[in-house]
Amino acid sequence: MDDLLADFIAETREMLEASGGEIVAWEADPDDRTRIDAIFRFVHTVKGNCGFFDFPRLARLSHAAEDALADCRAGRREPDQRLVTAVLAIIDRIAQMIDAIEAGEDFPEGGDEALIDAVNGPGEATADAAPGAADAGADPLLHAPASALLERADDFISPAVRRADAAGQRTIRLPVELLDRVMSGVSDMVLARNDLAHRLRQAGNQPTIDGPFERLTAILSDVRDAITRMRMQRIETLLSVLPRLVRDLSADLGKQVMVDCDGGDVELDREMIETIRDPLTHLIRNAIDHGIEPPSARLAGGKREIGLIAIAARQSGNTIGIVISDDGRGLDEERIAAKAIANGLISAAERAAMSRDKILNLIFEPGLSTAETVSNVSGRGVGLDVVRQNLEKVGGSIKVSSQPGEGTHFTMQIPLTLSIIAGLTVEVGGQRFAIPQGYVEEIVQATAGALDFTRMGETALVTFRGNRIPCLMLDEVLGLEHPDITARDFTLVLLRLASGDLFALAVDHIHSHGDLVVKPLAPAVMKSGLYAGSTLLDDGQPVLLLDVTNIAAHHDLVSDGRARVLQPPEEDTAAATAAAARAMLFTDFAGRRSAVRLELVQRIETTPTAAIDRSGARARVVIDGLILPLVGLPDAPLDRDKLRLLRLSDGTCELLHAVREVKDAILLTEALTPVPEDPLVEALTLVDGEPVALIDAHELFARHGKPPEAAPGMRPRCTLPDSEWARTILAPLVISAGYEVVPAGMARPGDLEIMFEDMFEVAEALGRPPAGPVIRLRDHPDDSQGGSATIYRYDREALFAALTAVRHARVAGGPRA
């Protein structure tokens, strides 16, 4: 109601301003018919509007003025100065009342009657009174009270207050074009800011610039919000008129229709609302005229007498989807097809090959109206082809689906062009693309095996949280070069469409997410149906925004009431996984097809050959900063730069297995035949009819496994004698035995201490023997002291044994505080 009132006030004010000139002109020439008409229209509108709002005083005033002016228009009364003055006094009064209404104050009582009498009463006397006398008599009489009233009004509402209130509510009308220019200017500012931010990051921290730049960013985002809001309007304004429209139409057609609107709080660009107003109205007309059956037919068909039209608006990402559905008779496939053939739109042969969906969507082709009779409601030459054209003009689309006897759904998709949306940048095939954040449900990074990647015919499926979800390879969708999907790590972007359907999009990398300024694309590019717009990244590189809905639709991933996600049959999969273990199939460097149980595979690593060290008896490789054992290398030198490795783990130990090629994750369904002669092979089995050697993990880890190094803090600590020899020669040996060497000053009680015999003796003599375990060293190979407690300092074996013994004693003694 408040909105309506504000509208009323704004409208009245606007008319007052516009008619100001008319009133002046009328005063100069009371006989000017066009002026009378203009003023008549004004008071008439005010009268009509006030009846709506229950402003009886305003209504009475405008009614009186309207009557007087109507008499003039009909020639029953000659307009004269007296009448002009009286009407002007009323108009002034209306203006004051409007101010009072806007300020929410009561307008002082009284004074209205005098004005009304002035318009009516003296007018009847004009016939006998001479114009001059009327002037002389009436002017002082009428003008005095009018101006007195004005003054009185001003006393009650001080001018300052009134002006301030009026200014607070003031609205102006602007051409949308101007808004567009401001909007695109702000968009450009955002881009310039991003560019600047990029350069500032490159230049490093500069406190003197960073502060003001932060402020600029904050201001800009404020301005951007305001501008965006400036253009946005709730779709409610569009939907709120529909119940009335439906009521009138259904009454005209003798049908009973209820309308249900949902999603009125979705905001849409003002201009976009104007663009879809006509298409929406048209579709509703159609639904009532052609879709909903007459009550009797509905009852006969077992439906409720009252038809239902549901309109739902949903925003997802940078599109708004509006679904208009009715529960009427549905579209007649045969009739549409017949008409299309008759019009030469399709041939009979083509028709036979077309699906119901495609035929139904022919109704958007020019020259196809199936209505047999042209009623006054629809079928006025504005067909659905125009609806589609209008929507396509703004980059939107429309689709129809229908079940005979159950109803029809029209789905409009309208883009929010020239808007700023949150988006995710992904990379595939070396090129970057953006995805509207609104669609993104989740991002998953995993191996093909972990997601149970399978191909059903041409369609790929992944299993995620127990659901089988269709998976599109973005590189395939875009027709880019792509490597074998099973041989690489996935990054999946799970996308949820407006219809609720979920699908996965496989990409190479995720880059970043942020606000993207979406710019429209040229028609030649739009035609591909893959892109919704373009946007510039921080570094000024243009990227394409993917049209997720359309891509999904092209791949038939959008369901209309179809089951949302394919649930894998629970018991079947459970049984299958229980019966068959899974394994990773690969070819090793000997060319043998091998497999390793999937549970062991941590990851598939790709590593440069330079990271491999083959100098020792066993090859090692550096992965993630760890030196890990590597098996499966060929004897010959490697001829490639990069190597694929399976990272295997038994829970504590890790090792890597070099492979020539990773094939796939497989189910071990066939019988396993043990191979006793090769300890490294657990069994042979068949996969697709070919033998595959299943690697014996137990043997593999027993031979090559290396527990990961304990973290530095967890290792036993040891202090060494303070000498060059100890630091350079002894320390490496102690460290390789698993100790952490600490300076003498940092030693904690209980740490191992290695000291020379003479030092030990001194300490003992002073009565301060070391508190923890001690290894005593002597300088001579011969045990001159005769005791066995010392170790010759180059006796590696004995030293190692002693170090190990101390460590084991420590472990056995339990962790120390």
Add this chain to the structure above:
Amino acid sequence: MSELLVIIQIAGRRCALGAHDVKSVIELGSITPVPRTPDFVAGITALRSQSLTVIDCRSALGFDTAQWPTDDRAAVVACGGHSYALMVDGIEDITTAAGVPGQIPGGFGPEWSRIATGMIETMTGPALLIDLAALIAGPESPRGDIEVAA
């Protein structure tokens, strides 16, 4: 008739664009290719904060691109509310028209007739006046909307 014209070379032929259609001439930087679009859409590129659709005029006419090398300068034009960068063999000069576009006996050949308004005499010799909209529409006029919509 003193309309200003920008003389360009497309596939070895001398062509003219109305100077008021040409907003600027830019050095083509990196072009982001647009997968699954017709060949004549070379990609998109950025001009300040604007993105331009780069049209390869040689393919837009239906000629083999290998035969004619292109300049790294492109003419920026606006058509139907969108901005395009036209990849051409070269941008020659700005000149004044010395007549109205006219037809010649025998026509210009099927590829050229589609995009040509006519031959126009200029101060620096005759040139083929290009119909921008037709050029940008590409070699195959849109048909088969049914398939797209269905």
